Amino acid sequence: MTTTTGARVRGGVGESVQRPDGVPKVTGNFAYVSDLTAEGMLWGATLRSPYARARLVLIDTEPALTMPGVHAVLTQEDVPGRKTFGQISADQPVLLDGEARFWGEPVAVVAADDPETARLAVAAIGVEWEELEPLVDMEEALDRDEVFRYAPVRRGDQTATGSVVAEGFYEVGMQDQAPLGTEAGLAIPDGEGGLDLWVTSQWTHEDHDQIWRSLNVASDQVRQHPSGIGGAFGAREDISLHLHVCLLALRTGRPVKMVYNREESFPGHVHRHPARLWYRHEADPDGTLVRVEAKMILDGGAYTDTTPAVVGNAVYFAVGPYNVDSVAVDGYGVRTNNPPTGAMRGFGVVQACFAHESQMDRLAAQLGMDPLELRRRNAMTTGDPMPTTGQIIETSLPTVEVIDRLVALPLPPRLDSDDPRNLPGGTGLTTTPEYVTRGVGYAVSIKNIAFSEAFDDFAEARVVLTPSGVEVYTAAVEVGQGMVTVLQQIARTAVGVEQVAVIPADTSTIGSAGSTSASRQTQMTGGAVLEAAQAVRKAALARGGGDDLSSEGVWRAGQLVMTLDDLCSAGPISEHTRFRHPLTVEPDEHGQGDLHADFAIAAHRAVVDVDTELGLVRVVQVDTAQDVGFVLNPQSVRGQIEGGIMQGVGLAVMEELIVDRGVILNASFTDYLLPTFLDAPDVEMVLIEEPSPWGPFGAKGLGEPPTISSTPAVAAAIRNATGLELNRVPIRPQDITGT
Amino acid sequence: MEVRFRLNGEDRSVDVGPAQSLLSLLRDGLGLPGSKNACEQGECGSCTVVMDRQAVCSCLVLAADADGADITSVEGLGSDDALHPVQQALIDGGGVQCGFCTPGFVVAAAHLFESNPTPDTDEIREALSGNICRCTGYGGILRSLEGLAGR
Numbered sequence: 100m101t102t103t104t105g106a107r108v109r110g111g112v113g114e115s116v117q118r119p120d121g122v123p124k125v126t127g128n129f130a131y132v133s134d135l136t137a138e139g140m141l142w143g144a145t146l147r148s149p150y151a152r153a154r155l156v157l158i159d160t161e162p163a164l165t166m167p168g169v170h171a172v173l174t175q176e177d178v179p180g181r182k183t184f185g186q187i188s189a190d191q192p193v194l195l196d197g198e199a200r201f202w203g204e205p206v207a208v209v210a211a212d213d214p215e216t217a218r219l220a221v222a223a224i225g226v227e228w229e230e231l232e233p234l235v236d237m238e239e240a241l242d243r244d245e246v247f248r249y250a251p252v253r254r255g256d257q258t259a260t261g262s263v264v265a266e267g268f269y270e271v272g273m274q275d276q277a278p279l280g281t282e283a284g285l286a287i288p289d290g291e292g293g294l295d296l297w298v299t300s301q302w303t304h305e306d307h308d309q310i311w312r313s314l315n316v317a318s319d320q321v322r323q324h325p326s327g328i329g330g331a332f333g334a335r336e337d338i339s340l341h342l343h344v345c346l347l348a349l350r351t352g353r354p355v356k357m358v359y360n361r362e363e364s365f366p367g368h369v370h371r372h373p374a375r376l377w378y379r380h381e382a383d384p385d386g387t388l389v390r391v392e393a394k395m396i397l398d399g400g401a402y403t404d405t406t407p408a409v410v411g412n413a414v415y416f417a418v419g420p421y422n423v424d425s426v427a428v429d430g431y432g433v434r435t436n437n438p439p440t441g442a443m444r445g446f447g448v449v450q451a452c453f454a455h456e457s458q459m460d461r462l463a464a465q466l467g468m469d470p471l472e473l474r475r476r477n478a479m480t481t482g483d484p485m486p487t488t489g490q491i492i493e494t495s496l497p498t499v500e501v502i503d504r505l506v507a508l509p510l511p512p513r514l515d516s517d518d519p520r521n522l523p524g525g526t527g528l529t530t531t532p533e534y535v536t537r538g539v540g541y542a543v544s545i546k547n548i549a550f551s552e553a554f555d556d557f558a559e560a561r562v563v564l565t566p567s568g569v570e571v572y573t574a575a576v577e578v579g580q581g582m583v584t585v586l587q588q589i590a591r592t593a594v595g596v597e598q599v600a601v602i603p604a605d606t607s608t609i610g611s612a613g614s615t616s617a618s619r620q621t622q623m624t625g626g627a628v629l630e631a632a633q634a635v636r637k638a639a640l641a642r643g644g645g646d647d648l649s650s651e652g653v654w655r656a657g658q659l660v661m662t663l664d665d666l667c668s669a670g671p672i673s674e675h676t677r678f679r680h681p682l683t684v685e686p687d688e689h690g691q692g693d694l695h696a697d698f699a700i701a702a703h704r705a706v707v708d709v710d711t712e713l714g715l716v717r718v719v720q721v722d723t724a725q726d727v728g729f730v731l732n733p734q735s736v737r738g739q740i741e742g743g744i745m746q747g748v749g750l751a752v753m754e755e756l757i758v759d760r761g762v763i764l765n766a767s768f769t770d771y772l773l774p775t776f777l778d779a780p781d782v783e784m785v786l787i788e789e790p791s792p793w794g795p796f797g798a799k800g801l802g803e804p805p806t807i808s809s810t811p812a813v814a815a816a817i818r819n820a821t822g823l824e825l826n827r828v829p830i831r832p833q834d835i836t837g838t
Numbered sequence: 839m840e841v842r843f844r845l846n847g848e849d850r851s852v853d854v855g856p857a858q859s860l861l862s863l864l865r866d867g868l869g870l871p872g873s874k875n876a877c878e879q880g881e882c883g884s885c886t887v888v889m890d891r892q893a894v895c896s897c898l899v900l901a902a903d904a905d906g907a908d909i910t911s912v913e914g915l916g917s918d919d920a921l922h923p924v925q926q927a928l929i930d931g932g933g934v935q936c937g938f939c940t941p942g943f944v945v946a947a948a949h950l951f952e953s954n955p956t957p958d959t960d961e962i963r964e965a966l967s968g969n970i971c972r973c974t975g976y977g978g979i980l981r982s983l984e985g986l987a988g989r
Contacts, residue, residue, distance in 0.1 A: 117929055124937030125925035125944055127872020127912040134871035279876040279884055279938040279972050329874070329938030330972050361877045520960050579936025579973050734932040734978070741975035742935065768881035768970070776963045779976040 108649070110599075111592035112796050115734035118584050119601065120577070131327040132283035132297050137354035140285070141170055141210040143347050144217035145340070146224050147363065148199030148206055151436040151761020152233035155197050159225035160207060168212040169220045171350045178346065180315030184338055186305055188247075191402040193313050193342050198231075200401035201436055202762045203366025210347040210355050233436035233761040237375060237398040240433035247399045248407035250414040252428040252487045252690035259425035261381030261389030265462035269378070269454040270827040272755035273398075274371040274746075276443050277773055280329020281364040282339040285356045286348035293320030294348050295605070299328050301335040303574050304611035313342050314349060321345070325603035331578035332746070333442030334368040336616050337404050365766035369404050369441030370756060372397040372432070374413070374450035380462045386476045388423035391486065397440070397450065399432040404441035406432040411552055412447030414690065418486040419455040420498045420545035420700055421477040426486050428690070436761045442616055444746060444806045448546050453828055456542040456811035460818070470815075471506065474543055475499050488686065490693045494799075495789030497726050501702040502543060504785040505724040511706055511781065513537065514719075523708055523715035525777055530710040537719075538707050540815025544808035548697040548791075548800040549619040553685045556619075556696070557677050559610035560627035562590060562635045564672040566664045568598025568650070569632070574605070575612035575624040580802055581735035582620045586628050588731055589795050593632035594639075595648040596663075610677065618800025621731065622697065625795040627678035634674035639666060680793060697791055701725040701804035703744070703812035705751075705780075709820040714832030716752050716817060718778070721809055724785040728799030733786075736801060741782050743805025749774050750806075751813035755829050841905040846914025854901035861885045861896040863904070864911055872912040872941045876970075883969030886942040887911045893949045895968075912941035915948055923986055924948045931982025935973035942969050947983055956987045 110116045123129035160172040175182060175194040182196065183189045195206040207224055211217035234240055284298035293316055300306050303323040311321045328335065340357045347355040359367045374397045381390040395413055399406035414430035443449075463470035478498035484491050514535060519526050523535060550556040561572040571590050577583045587599045612624045636648055643653030643661040652662040666672075680696040706720040721744050730736050746754075753772040757764040765771045790797025810828055818825050821835055842851045845868070854863055859878075864870045864887070873896055874884035880895040887896045888910040896911075916922035924947045927933070934940050943966065950957055950965040957965065962983050963976075971979060 115932070118934060120937065121929035121934050122918050122921070122925075124934050124940050125921065125928050126916060126918055127870075127941040127944075128918065129937055130871075131874075131938065133875070134865075277972055278936070279874070279882060279970065280936070281876065328936065329876070330936040332972075358875075361879070518960070520964065526964075579938075581935065738932050738935055738974055738978050741977035742973045743975070745975035746972075767879055768877035769879050773970050773972065775967045775970060776976050776980075777967045779963075779980075782975065782977055 108591045108595055109597050110588060112588045112731050115732055116584055116588055118581060119587065120583060129327055131280055131329050132285060132299055133280060133358045135285045135297055137285060137287050140354040140356055141212065141351060142214045142217045143344055143355050143357035144209050144221045145205050145343065145363065146207040146221045148202060148204040150199055150228060150230050151202045152231040153199045154229040154231060155195055156227040156229050158207065162223040162225060163209060163220040166220050166223060168216040169209060171210045171347055172207060172224065173346055173350060174207045178313055181312040184309045184313055184342060185403050186337060187405060187407055188403040201366065201438055203363065205343065208343040208347055210351050235435055235437055235761050237396045237433050237435060240435045241396055241431050245434035247403050247432040247434055248410045250410050250430045250690060252414055252426055254487060254489055254689065254691065255425040257425065257427060259390045261383050263382045263384060263465050265380045265458055265465050267378050267458055267461055268826060269376045269457055271374045271450045271453055272829055273373045273758065274443060274750050274754050275365065275756055275771060276332035276334035277771065278330030278332060278334055281361060282359040282367050284340050284344040285354060286344045287354040288348050288352055292316060294345060296321065296323045296341065296345060297326040298341050299326065299335050301331045301576050301578060301616055302614035303576065303606050305614065306338055306341055307606040309338060310341055310345055314345055319607055322605045322607045324605040325574060325576045328576065328578050331615065332444045333616060336442035336614060337369050339367050361768060362766045365763050366438055369439045371443035372399065372409055372440040372450065376450065376454040378454050378458045380458050382462055382466065386466050386468050386473045388421055388477045390425040391418050391423050393417045393428045395430045397432045398435055398437050400435060400437050400439040402439065404439060406441065409447040413451045415487045415694060416448045416545060417451045417455060419452065420479045420543060421486060422479050422483055423486045428487060437758055438756065438763055444743065445803050446617065448544065448807050449810060452544045452807045453811045456808065457814065457826065460815055471502055471541055475502055487690060488694050489691045490695060492698060494697050494791050495726060496698060496700055497787050497789050498543065498700050500787055501700050501724040501726060504787065505702045505704050505722060508722045508783050508785065511720045514708055523710040523717040524713065529713055529715060534710050534712055535708045536711055536820040538709060538816040538820025540705050540812050540819050542808040542811035542815060543702045544804055546699055546804050546807055547695040548699055549617055549623055549680050551683050551695045553683055556613055557679045558612040558623040558627040559677045560624060560631050561609060561673060561675045562628060562631035564594065564635050564639055564667065566667045569594050569596050571599060571601045571628055572604040572609055573612050573624055574609050575620050576615045578615050580739060581732065584735060585621055585625060585731050589625050589628050590632045593629050594636050597650045618803045621798055621800050622794040623678060623680065625798065627676045629795040630678055631674040631676040635672050638672045642666060697799065699726050699799045699804050701808055703808045705812040705816040707813060707816040707820055709817060709835065711821055711835060714835035718748050718752065718780040718813055720781045721748060721812065722783045723805065724787060725801060725804055726787045726789060726799065727801045728791040728794050729788050729797035730786055731796065731798050736786060739802050740784055740805045743802060744782055744809045745774050745779060747806045747809030748780060748813055751810045751828050751830060753829055839902060841902055843904045843906060844908045846910055856902065858901040859897050860899040860901050860904050863901040864896060870911055870913050874938055874941060876938065883946060884939050884942040886945045886969065888945060888949050893946050912944050915944060922948055924951060927982040927986040928979065931985055932978035933974065933982035939969060939971045943979060958989065959984060
């Protein structure tokens with residue numbers, strides 16, 4: 100392999116390079132899907148089920164169709180191809196198939212001249228419903244055997260016992276990703292029966308593969324484009340309005356745009372699975388873990404979505420990063436009529452981590468041992484088997500180091516001011532310092548990177564050297580995390596040329612880059628770009644007969660021997676790669692096997708101030724030490740970690756969809772509480788750089804770990820301040836006051 | 839009905855609907871999509887504009903009420919070639935990720951710095967507490983603006 104020093108390249112790996120999309124984003128010129136327009140464009144709108152479960156007795160679209168300015172009203176009958184969609188199991192009707200199975204399920208879609216007319220047309224559709232009893236309790240769903248996936252783990256001697264026992268029951272509420280940009284799509288017919296689609300998506304090729312089947316066109320007649328997207332966090336991993344906007348465009352022969360408002364965005368995408376988890380830890384008196392048993396139920400909503408994969412993650416990461424030789428876990432993803440659930444940052448590990456870290460604290464209390472000492476004593480490291488799957492860890496796994504480096508960070512000063520902005524309740528002036536108790540809590544997590552369980556996971560990229568610099572073509576979706584910057588940096592360093600443009604490629608021009616999720620794009624598409632870029636450099640040096648390459652051209656023995664112009668006079672140098680991570684396998688019947696491609700570790704420490712009388716919490720500071728492999732871009736790494744922590748804090752103390760008989764009661768930003776600037780804790784962090792065996796330059800994905808152990812750290816801190824058990828997140832004021 | 843107002847330094851006269859919001863007028867009527875629609879309830883600040891020296895959520899302002907007003911949207915604050923100092927600071931300081939909240943933060947922060955060029959940390963947090971960011975955890979935005987304030 101050619102040596103790539105990159106020493107002279109500005110903006111290479113390791114620098115806080117500015118985002119290429121920074122300027123258009125601060126000026127308002129960046130084009131999100133919701134900003135796109137097209138000549139002759141119509142607007143779409145959606146009729147939704149007002150019930151979590153109901154039979155559609157009759158639907159009369161005529162009053163809408165005859166309205167001036169209305170061009171189409173479509174129902175399930177109008178779906179020309181496959182009537183259902185879904186990435187793991189195609190079990191969700193494109194439009195209602197006679198029975199509504201969740202509140203807000205799309206019934207019919209309308210295209211009209213403008214958004215107002217489209218909304219009025221939706222209201223004009225005549226519908227008669229027969230309400231049915233919804234199934235909304237996840238334990239009842241399990242009793243009725245409504246199960247999307249059952250994932251068991253049995254590892255080691257199932258009769259092993261320890262003399263010290265900790266048992267607990269835990270619950271996690273339904274969190275919304277709440278990306279600021281709602282679902283949006285624009286489909287433009289090509290006049291030949293096909294179309295181009297711009298849509299809020301994290302995975303263009305997966306969407307595309309579902310879309311053409313339902314449209315009943317050839318796969319190359321649909322071209323899905325990576326699009327400007329206002330946040331994702333998992334909400335864009337499954338199809339939302341994609342098919343609706345395409346169906347309307349093909350029916351009318353005109354461009355059609357749809358943008359969800361916030362109220363319909365809530366039922367319009369999947370959420371984090373609510374979960375109930377029962378745990379039993381057994382240990383020897385010295386704190387050595389002997390056995391862990393867990394049963395967990397995740398509420399999968401009405402359709403499969405990604406529930407089977409989420410259940411797998413919850414089960415295989417049920418123990419955390421701790422060695423234990425005897426494990427039994429039973430995980431279930433169940434079918435209900437609650438709002439849709441699927442991918443959200445942390446993907447099943449969030450629920451498991453809240454429970455296993457709460458258990459570690461509980462066990463430490465039983466043992467009379469320092470909770471961090473208990474974690475250190477049982478900490479996994481490279482070469483250890485996963486406690487659940489038995490997979491031997493080959494990547495770096497600095498569990499003890501993240502704990503030690505975290506603990507070494509200074510604690511914030513004690514509350515020393517009566518400025519209400521620094522008190523729980525803030526400028527509501529609800530408290531004074533003498534009523535405030537401080538608490539500190541810790542949590543540790545382990546998360547898989549990239550797709551697991553034998554999924555055919557790959558990323559394609561094409562790197563092209565031209566006289567004006569390097570072009571990187573990829574279908575990987577930038578959702579805000581900074582992937583475009585990191586890909587530029589990798590290409591700069593690997594090729595040796597500073598001018599790099601990352602060019603989003605539609606589904607017809609390059610193969611899949613896989614999903615922008617599972618903390619995978621830095622390692623997967625980053626890995627693909629690195630390989631292709633190294634090949635481009637090698638080819639350029641061979642063509643130019645040199646030993647180094649820079650933005651000027653090819654060098655030999657310190658002399659410029661050929662300019663980029665001359666080098667590319669015979670045509671650009673282009674290399675295409677399909678990058679794969681180490682093979683993973685399906686679990687056997689006991690959940691055993693090498694199921695995961697890579698792992699990352701993080702630890703969090705939360706400091707909270709609690710007004711115990713009113714149950715108000717201020718999260719003062721959340722510190723972290725995280726295993727990131729290699730820091731490709733310090734500023735981006737910091738931004739991802741701080742943002743991830745904020746979402747973990749949100750789950751700990753305020754974010755929850757309130758659902759009654761399947762109906763979301765707080766489907767607005769007024770009622771679904773999101774952390775504001777005044778809720779944001781200070782964050783100090785330590786980045787640990789022990790390389791991944793296969794990440795580019797040793798880098799590991801890092802988007803999810805900050806969201807995982809931050810939640811149980813905050814919960815532990817509130818327990819520390821209050822002495823309460825607090826087995827459920829989010830922790831509400833009434834959980835603290837007991838009223 | 840016809841309303842006349844000053845927008846980003848230019849006099850405008852436009853026909854608006856009786857129920858149309860200022861945000862809809864800017865985005866759909868005048869082709870200025872910089873102001874974002876994220877909640878339509880005045881909770882997130884993504885649509886913030888300055889109207890008669892007050893930062894407001896344009897989703898909560900009736901377009902008809904803009905009559906006679908002096909309005910600055912993100913498009914009036916800087917261009918690709920000549921960024922406003924707040925815009926440059928947010929790029930330099932890692933205050934931008936998905937960017938959907940960014941125009942609202944730019945307008946609100948520029949408004950803060952106009953009245954107080956050296957806000958302290960608490961003043962920045964408080965002034966921007968009506969703008970929600972879901973990506974950054976606010977740290978990058980805070981450091982950007984503290985830097986601009988010389989802190």
